[in-house]
Amino acid sequence: MQWETVIGLEIHAQLATRSKIFSGSATTFGAEPNTQASLIDLGMPGTLPVLNEEAVRMAVKFGLAIEAEIGHTNVFARKNYFYPDLPKGYQTSQMDKPIVGKGFLDITLEDGTVKRIGITRAHLEEDAGKSLHEDFHGMSGIDLNRAGTPLLEIVSEPDIRSAKEAVAYVKAIHALVRYLGICDGNMAEGSLRCDCNVSVRPKGQEAFGTRAEIKNVNSFRFIERAINHEVQRQIELIEDGGKVVQETRLYDPNKDETRSMRSKEEANDYRYFPCPDLLPVVIEPGFLDEVRAGLPELPGEKRARFEREHGLSAYDANVLSASRELADYFEQVQQVCGDAKLAANWVMGELSSLLNKDNLEIDRSPVSAAQLGGMILRIKDNTISGKIAKMVFEALAAGEGASADAVIEAKGLKQVTDSGAIEAVLDEVLAANAAQVEQYRASDEAKRAKMFGFFVGQAMKASKGKANPGQVNELLKKKLEG
Amino acid sequence: MHRLTLAQIARGLAAKDFSAVELSEALLARIGQFDPQLNSFITVTADQARAQAQAADARRAAGENGALLGAPIAHKDLFCTQGVRTSCASKILDNFVSPYDATVVEKLAAAGCVSLGKLNMDEFAMGSANESSHYGPVRNPWNTECVPGGSSGGSAAAVAARLIPAATGSDTGGSIRQPAALTNLTGIKPTYGRVSRWGMIAYASSLDQGGPLARTAEDCALLLGAMAGFDPKDSTCVDQPVDDYLAALNRPLNGLRIGLPREYFGAGLDPRLSDAVMACVEVLKKLGATVREIGLPNMQHAIPAYYVIAPAEASSNLSRFDGVRFGYRCESPVNLEDLYKRSRGEGFGAEVKRRIMVGTYALSAGYYDAYYLKAQKIRRLIRSDFIGAFQEVDVILGPTTPNPAWKLGEKSSDPIAAYLEDIYTITANLAGIPGLSMPAGFVDGLPVGVQLLAPYFQEGRLLNVAHQYQQATDWHQRAPEGF
Incomplete structure (x- = not known):
């Protein structure tokens, strides 16, 4: 039987406010x-929450970016359950009236097609603390540093049809929240975590299958693996005559499997009710206008502008707008050198491989945008060739000079453009390869074209790569034909 | 000295007739002498009181002359007091020493009040007889066989017995007004949001409101003026200037329109109390008020609505008492569930458990709409009843309670009978309007209270009417024998 996978995701994004959602405590990770x-x-008994307006502003930013309705009257609700790292015995969240209503996000799939993923809602809530089970001699420790950190829970429609699509969607959300500056996106530190609701159904069937929810998956790679594993498990289960039960499962990356945490029957009755300590938050149109006016250019807009203004291909524009930092870097390079195509090639080529090799983010690139832009300028004005540029780039990456000019100067890499000097080199090369010259002159056009490269290579080698390749070509042709 | 009201104390301190230290010492001695009969204090903070009194005298010597500078009071034991046990009269908080002061405590301390200690109450403010305290029941100074009312029963008994001139209390369904009525005091529950709830341990957050109990309306005005005001730490606190309650006291009552809700005078009201209320109305008429009958048709639903909403909120508010971070923890728990079950099972008393269970049930899936949502609808109806009535009248007047104080233990086996004692007071909490109870006579030697209700933020009007009444009567000046 052919199976279709149906996936809906709940993403918890920690909002990058300086203080917590209901208290003045700092939110810094790792204290x-x-x-x-x-x-x-x-x-503590008698304490009361006061809403952090910045968290509301950030949630509204997100809502506007996915073209969602923003709730006019926002009600916080208490979700009641007992757990040691939940100090009040309830989590303050939103139930009936979330701040962000229906919206959508367009994602680009591997084959370049664009798919629209519906977003059901996004609501504000507070994070819980952490239970620590190591080092306490049979007891558990509680760390409440994270308790009260603002979260935006983003709930998608069940529009996702494969693990790869799920990853593309999470990446798009990741890029968006970072563009908006509302979440640092650090998945290793838990700033962005994902619950995956997965079900399968026979292809062509309308009704959804029973879903399992995989809790708290915290990397792109694990999302893909956890979903693939869960899909496989469900298909095998059904094909063996079994039934999927609605339950919460946990993904274990070490064993690459999901296992059951609790079934629907064991689920808590959270007894949601409006939090009487917080008044409804009314969002006035003026506030919306103010937030809208402060929105940065979003990934989609940037992609379109890169194509339009810089003449980039759709592919290049997509890659370069994937993160705000990368896009900013590219645009700085472009501004310094004035050549978008060269800037794009260098950023996506040499710079990307350099960063990949050392596993660095763009904001920690050893070569700054100003340095790279300055270097490309020197390619454009013929001070260096593309080949020499790679040497210069490596030197900059190794910290061997403050600028391309300094490296070129120190290493004597300046391109030779003096035609007299080039001619002298060519004369030497031709003299040293008299036999080949004879052969060349005796050959037909096709053969000559092939041999020409040999002479160019010899000439470049003799000039240690510094001779201007264009001039070498031109002068060499003259000398050989002449 | 113990017979002085706050206003008289202010004049005595200003005239240097006595010092704050002398006054506090005298009252501490009285507490030592008389409180064993009443059990109104859970904790007496004598050392702290002496230090505060000395500081007040020093501030006065340095030229300050605030009306409350050196005034002795005590706090209901649900107001958090830094460094002092704050128990809510519960075993579960018996070992809880608050790391911070409630806003009310902070404001009164800043005004120069000297706190003599923490007052007994019903456990977590749940009760109307002060019989549910972990520290034992409080007795009524007018008849020590009788209850003082609740939940601010310790506050009421201590002030009525002249152990302190005034005290803080809290009112969720009548917990200031009802004990004030049963002990011949004046007590005011302000508009919801008028007094900060920061540091006042929550029973039912949408109904709880702190306020003063004292022997006169003037003293209530003095104390409330210092307690009220916007607090950025309480999101439900209203950012609106506080009226000059003292200045409001002396307005004549000419033209005051009083409404008597017919629902307040039906079956269930002791006819002798009804007579006392009508006598009070006659006095107010002589002072220039006009009287008309009004209707508050949804009052009949108030008790059921209250006993859904308050327990629902309480069931959630009291979840934090779990034995994990503070308060009582059971001996040698074997696992987490055992820790929760036994800490809470052993730490909470019967009435608190009853309300947690009722509230948990009311919020459960499948019952929420039938109970919680319906109760909220009734709440809106009750509010609109009042808004409608206040189109026609300035204040609403009636009995504070259906009966005078009853004997200890008389209603403790019948929670419904005890719940019905709140029938006249609960609507003000559900609507959020201010209410005041004032002494209006005696039945069989037990005090009778009259309740006044006013529109939102009209505390000044309530204090004004009560003060004018107290200028024309002397019920409030009567003291219980033996104290």
Whole structure:
């Protein structure tokens, strides 16, 4: 039987506010346990929450970016359950009236087609703390630093049909929240985590199959593997005559498998009700206008502009707009050198391989946009050839000079454009290869074309790569034909 | 000295008739002498009181002359007090020493009040007899066989017995007004949002409101003026200037329109209380008020609505008492579930458990619409009843309670009978309007209270009417024998 996979994702994005959603505590990651937990975060008797307006602003930014309706009246609700890292015994979240309503995000698939993924809603809530089970001699430790960190939970429609699409969607959300500056996107630190609702159905069937939810997957690679594994598990289960049960599962990256956490029957009744300590948040049209006016250029807009303004191909524009940092880097290079095509080639070529090799993000690139742009300028004005440029780039990457000019100067890589000097080199090369010259002159046009490259190569070698290739071509042709 | 009201104390301190230290010492001695009969204090903070009194005298010597500078009070034990046990009269918080002060505590301390300690109450403010305290019941100074009312029963008993001139209380369904009525005091529940709830341990967040209990309306005005005001730490606190309550006291009552809700005078009201209320109305008429009957038709649904909403909120508010971070933890838990079950099972008393279970049930999937949502609808109806009534009248007047104080243990086996004692007070909490109870006579030697209700933020009007009434009557000046 042919099976179709149906996936819906719930992404938790930690909002990059300086303080928590309901208290003034800092949200910095990695501090000593419980040093960023105020009376409120500890759930001390008598304490009350006060909403951080910045979290609302960030959620609204996201809503506007996915063209969603923004709730006029926002109600926070309590989700009641007991857990040691949930200090109040309830999580303050949103239920009936989320801040962000229906919207969508377009994703580009591997084959270049664009697919629209519906977003059901996105709501604000507070994160819980962490239970630490190591080093306490049979007891558990509680770290409440993370308790109260603002989260935006982004719920997609079940529009996703494969693990690869799921990854493309999460990457698009990741890029978007970073573009908006509302989440640092650091998945290793848990700033962006993903619950995957996965089901399968026979191809052509309308009704959804029973879904399982895989909790808290925190890397692109694990999302793909967890979903693929779960799809396989469900298909095998059904084909063996079994039934998928609705349950929560956990992905174990070490064993590459998902296992059951709890079934629907064991699920909590969260007893949601409006939080009486927080008044409904009314979002006025003026606030929306203000946030809208402050929105940065979004990935889709940037992609279109790169094609339009810089004449980039759709593929190049897509790659270069994938992250705001990469796009900014590219545009800086372009501004310095004034050549979008060369800038794009260098950023996507040499620079990308350099970063990949050392596993670096663009903001930690050893070659700055100004350095790269300056180097491309020297290619354009014939100071160096493309081949020498690679040497210059490597030297810049190794920190061997403050600028391309400094490297060129120090290493004497300046291209020779003095035709007298080039002619002298050519004369030497031709003299040293008299036999080949004879052969060349005796050959027909086709053969000559092939041999020409040999002389160019010899000439470049003799000039240690510094001779201007254009001039070498031109003068060489004259000498051989003449 | 113990017979002085706050206003008299202010004049005495200003005239240097006595010092704050002398006054506090005298009252601490009285607490030591009389409180064993009443059990109104959970914690007496004598050392802290002496230090605060000395500081107040020093501030006065340095030229300050605030009306509350050196005034002795005590706090209901649900207001968090830094460095002092804050128990909510519950075993679960018996070992809880608050790391911070409630806004009310902070504001009164800043005004110069001297806190003599923490007052007994019903556990987590759940009750109307002050019989559910982990520290034992409080007795009514007017008859120590009787309850003082609740939940601010310790506050009421201590002030009525002249152990302190005034106290803080909190009112979720009548917990200031009902004990004030049963002990011959004046107590005011302000408009919801008038007094900060920061540091006031929550029972039902959408209904809870702090306020003062004292022997006169004037003293309530003094204290409320210092307690009220916007607090950025409480999102439900209203950012609106506080009226000058003292200045409002002396307005004449000419033309005051009083509404008597017919629903308040039906079956269930002790006819002797009804007579006392009508006598009070006659006095107010002589002072220039006009009286008309009004209707509050949805009042009949108030108790069921309250006993859904308040327990629902409480069931969630009390989840934080789990034995993990503070408060009571059971002996040697074997696992997490055992820790939760036994810490809470052993830490909470019967009434608190009853309300947590009722609230949990009301919020459960499948019951939410039938209970919680319906109760919220009733709440809106009750609010619109009041808004409608206040189109026609300035204040609403009626009995505070259907009966005078009852004997200890008389209603403790019948929670419904106890719940019905709140029938006249609960609507003000559901609507969020301010309400005041004032002394209006006696039945069998037990005090009778009259309740006044006013539109939002008209606390000044309530204090004004009560003050004018107290200028014309002396019920409020009567003291219980033996104290």
